[in-house]
Amino acid sequence: MLTACLDCQKQISSLVPCSPPLVGKGVPKERERARWATGLAIAALVIGMGLLISGCSSKDDKKDASATETLKAPGAKAEDLISISLNEKYGYINGQGKMMIPPRFERVENFAANGLALVKENGKYGYIDAKGKMVIPPKFEVAGNFAANGLAWAEENGKRGYINAKGEAVVPPKLEGVVDTNDFATNGLARAMKNEKWGYINAKGEMVISPRFEKAWNFAANGLALVEEEIGGKWGYINAKGEMVIPPRFDDALDFAVNGLAWVKENGKRGYIDAKGQTVLSIEEADGYEVLKNDHGEIIWPQK
Secondary structure, three states: OOOOOOOOOOOOOEEOOOOOOOOOOOOOHHHHHHHHHHHHHHHHHHHHOOOOOOOOOOHHHHHOOOHHHHHHOOOOOOOOOEEEEEOOEEEEEOOOOOEEEEEEEOEEEEEOOOOOEEEEEOOEEEEEOOOOOEEEEEEEOEEOOOOOOOOEEEEEOOEEEEEOOOOOEEEEEEEOEEOOHHHOOOOOOEEEEEOOEEEEEOOOOOEEEEEEEOEEOOOOOOOOEEEEOOOOOOEEEEOOOOOEEEEEEEOEEOOOOOOOOEEEEEOOEEEEEOOOOOEEEEEEEEOOEEEEEEOOOOEEEOOO
């Protein structure tokens, strides 16, 4: 935690790193283990090719970065605002510890690239500028930060839509569930719920892939998205046209990773498939240990 300047220490109780509201359901523990295993599979492939890669910070690591790290970040300016807490109210100071926006909010978030920050006042969410002026009145039940595409999701009367920096509804609040605007894929689509089913919308809020899925994930870099059509059904993968390019035959699965592989479970067997749905790596038991085999049946991890 960053310590405030001496003049402010009597006023400021703590400096609080911001964390955006979470949207969506939890991921089963097995999937979490599978995500970890995906990293192992990637490492195994890299080792097999004789390459060396360096570690990198995860998104969650960056989210937990302290205020001190923010000030030291490349390009950070002294006048950047930092959230603080006093008597359970939140405000902002600058890099020198000077109070810029007195703590009067119930919750605050970091300022977005458009100069607006999400705040909570009197139980509702709105947006302020760097001077503390309420640019978008606090009228939303819950909302998210502005993303790079200039939109933020917001909820009114139990329905969600997207607003611009003027507070105008680019997509009227008519959706039952939307993901964060940062989750729009490179193909311009994001999952959204309507009538308790998941489909995919574009930045205009148009439902380009009809809401017919029980569960759906965002599109991966290879243009495929993981979906489940029926409760407790099989998992498959669709393209940007909504076509099922890998039939729903998996008991469990994950979205495609950056290496172009996806972890799947089919008939009790686990492994990794490519974008054609073909198994390229399999996870098997050998001498009491789990090993990773390629499509030739050769053990590539652990290496002997």
